[in-house]
Amino acid sequence: MKKPTNVLAEGTTKKYLIGLSAMAVAFLFFLFSGFLFGDEDHSEIQQTPLDEPLHLRGAGDLVVEEWTYNPSKNLMIVTLKVNKSTSILNDTLSFVAQEKEHPNRELPTHVEYHDDQRYVVSIQQVSPSFDVMALDIAKEKNEHFAPETEGQASLKGGEEKEELARIYTDQREVQQDQTLSLQTEQEYEVAAISQDIKQAQQEVVDKEKQIQKIDEQLKKMNQEMVELESQQMYETEEEKEKTTARIDQLENEVDRFQRETTEHETTIQTLQEKIKMLKEKREMMES
Template identity: 30%
Template sequence: MKNKLNRGRENKLYISLLLVAGLAFGVFLTSKTWMYDDSVIAQTAFNESIGGLSQTTLTLRDWEYNPKNELMEVTLERHHTGTDAVEPTFSFYAKEQNESQKYNAELVYQSDNNMVVQIEDVPESFQVIGLFVTEHRDQNILKQAYKKQLENKGGETTVTDQDIKESELPEPEEVIIVGDYRKIDTNQSLVTKTDKGYKKENIIADMERTKQEITSIIEEDIPFQEELITTLKKEKESLKQNMAFETNEEQTDTEREIEQKDKAIEDAKGEIEKLKKRVKDLRDKYQNREEKLNTLTQNKDDKQQQDNDKSDTKSTKKDQQAAPKNNQDKSNNGSKNSDEKNSKDSKKSSNDEKKPDKKKKDKAKKDEK
């Protein structure tokens, strides 16, 4: 009896331990969603220039994550700001903070100034992840720069490209773009798109940024300069009124201050003109992107229409091929019906011919009697 009781207690203890372990594991996995994290956010700023590369200025535009398929997507804008005649190429890999494991990062789309990089197999438990972007400059350009460097130092001028070892050239430069789970958007429908899909997405995002900049200039920047002009004019008028009660020396200082106010007013007016020109350029840019988007959408609609036309053509051909057969069947049926009708008429005629003969025979018998 004691053994049974002891076994029962041991089983309950094991079950309790398993439940506690399961609960702790669940808490660990879901802690990001409900526990407050007061650690410093280690996120690279969005929509700001990222330095560190000699030939390229990068800007982080978007960062999304799909926990279902453990896929991340990072959108970068690039601008060639260096002096190399040939733009550099890039390679990528990703790694979690304080972890040695590397995640595969692949460039899935690029245009003139945009790159979309996908990071694969990122577990939902990630906290901070770094995307390593390496800039690879053209080898011929690096060799030419190295030879010029030797010439400037008074070295040999007969060095050829073959004489230069790869180890003598500068190492590729690298920047780390950091993503924090608290700033990365969760997108349950994130998948790899087609080139047209990414192009359309980038155009729409560029249009939205352009629209926001126009709004900011019209509603904030220009009113600020106009308010500044109003304030400066009031201060200038007040200085003029006070001059009547000032000494000659004080009046000289006041006149100098009034001149400074006038200059500041002119500068503010000039800034307003620049801002208005900027708005005009941005509106032209917005219209240009809108036309690109319409063209892209129109091409897609045209392709769909062509596919529909091909489908209709195939259906018409099938109908045309089936039509002669149906007509032939109808013709055969008509001919068959005609033959049957002629046969019936022939039989009827034959019967009619036989009936008069019978009447003649009956009359002949009566005469004999």
């Protein structure tokens, strides 16, 4: 009668061990699944840096000044500054937006404002979990124009598109603004003028810092020349020649630095005049 009891106990122990092993395997699977299959939260961030020049494939430079997202309105606004080269001066830029969540769907985009250098592009119907948003920038070049009347031209052919760049924003990095909404063209123009004023003011600050550094260098060099001239009184002829050569070198460097200072001062004056005119233009538009 004892033998069946032992068999029963042995079977129970085996079932217990099998169950424990299964739990251990499941625990290890969930523990290491992030390493095996990748974790979306730890995927590489795809974000085009703001305020840094981006080359447009031989067509100039592009700077992403701002990329803002309003999740409550499924709306994005992208502000771009384009330093066009002569190859695209007469071309129109077009934009196509796609999100990683739905890569086969092109989102509605519209150029809300643009001038010679700046584009403000809206992207609508953005998914709440877009993950990564890509914005393709291309140039559209109209060809085969035939004159109709003086100063006008008609399009008799198609349009060529050439992709210039693709920029990204990541859902983990994009700036969110719950108050973001579409504005009028005049409001965007005022904002563009304000941005130009801000950039010009920063250039003035940078030039002033450069002048300050030059002044510090000039003081050191002038002091060194005074010391060299003083020690010449106690030098041999050979030593005097070397000292004179060093003084001449310093004088040339002083002249170069002084020319740089003059150039910076001229640039500052030009920028200050530009700032004044931009402020006057902004005041007229806001009045």
